[in-house]
Amino acid sequence: MSVTLNITKSKVAILELSRPEKHNAFNAEIIAELIKTIEYANELEIRALVLKTQGKHFSAGADLAWMKSMADNNYEENVADSLELAKLMQVLATSPHPTLCLVQGAAFGGALGLIACCDIAVATANAKFCLSEVKLGLIPAVISPYVIKAIGERQARRYFLTAEVFEANKALELGLIHDISEDLEQSEEYFIEQLLNNGPVAVKSAKSLINEVAGKYIDEGLITHTAKRIAEIRVSDEGQEGLSAFFDKRAPNWQPTASE
Template sequence: MTEYQTLNVKIDDQGVAFVEMNRPEKRNALSSQMMDDLTDVAATLGTDLNIRAIVLSGNGDIFCAGGDLDWMKEQIAADRETRMAEAGRLAAMLGALNTMPKPLIGRIHGAALGGGIGMACVCDVAIAQTGTKFGLTETRLGLIPATIGPYVIARMGEGFARRVFMSARIFGAEEAQTLGIIAKHVDAADIDAAIAAEVEPYLNVAPAAVGAAKRLARGLGPVIDQAAIDYSIEQLANTWEGEEAAHGLDAFLTKSAPRWAKPKST
């Protein structure tokens, strides 16, 4: 198995692959290297006839904090061509995980923020620890949840998505279950058993039929075609070019309040 810079990958003797995002010091934020690693692991495991199911998790205190802020800062300083290419890198990673012909089970803990929610939404099923925090936090930074948008809305539906898509509000695992981001939440002591229970059925069904059934479900569900993906890429690149994004990211990195934040009462 390939060694990855940003992932830990283990495969057990039943053909279950455990893919762990491994940037705990960065709260498993999605850097360009991690995007490439996840794209590659999706292709590698997705075509491996011995793999029956894949479990996606995060090392450290949280599942995934979203996009790497240094990476986003670089896009604001970049030219249009570079911005489009980097937005396309993120979109390609999400697409690879979403279309992978293997069941993908998310093990969510601590927090799933921004792109972390996108990662949960490309899983076929996601189980969270009780107490996990969720939020589409992009608008706090003057950004939008663009490339994850097709997958988030496919999972939640437009009505539910609009409850949390624009406000950057932090919400808990119970609401995440109501919104459809996760299937359920369980106590930390029970999450390994809950993940094992999701994996177990896939050890007793025909692997090719599983892939075909997943493809059928995607084909009958909301359309996420190249036009939708290209639109999300363009919208993200456009937002990176805006003045709000530059100001919001600078405020976050300097630990100062952006101008649109309500002053704290004294």
């Protein structure tokens, strides 16, 4: 299988795309596999979802041979096909779990959508990025809501239109990634450790809070909503356990033991 999902003892789901002979480009079958796997992972009681790929490059984006073959389909069939890619981005972006993306080598075209859909993204120093669609006479349509959220409209005006290749330090500056790593495995371990140290309900609630608050005008309704959110979680079992553990100077019950 090109897409695998493995659950660790710490309840972390590792989703891996393995199509290195095609630079992990995705076609209709790969997209369907990814959607099915992510939807399945979204329903699991896990602590995090990690997205990675095998081989030299993270992903070349859409498989160009597949894209060219779509010219034989009519407009309605092309819309239906594009909606599947849009669904992939949506199920990843709306995952209730914290998501971590690990990027090596080249990440072109639609691959930037996957990166932008994840909560945390880390890339190697030699990683290269490109919104390459206009070079092919195309546009980065279905990934645009997520990439523009990540890098902002002003930067999108440049990189959507020029299709420049940019390096990891520029991706960091733009906000597409959060960190540059000398060792992706070590970075994966680091971020998983950080996430596992935190209350699992609180982490999911914090993620949903971002979606509820980002871009909203700060009015009385939003102020009241956020006050209710903290009040609810403060009296929850997890909130009380976290506060008690702090005052008792002990680890809360959700943290992994040394043997895990």
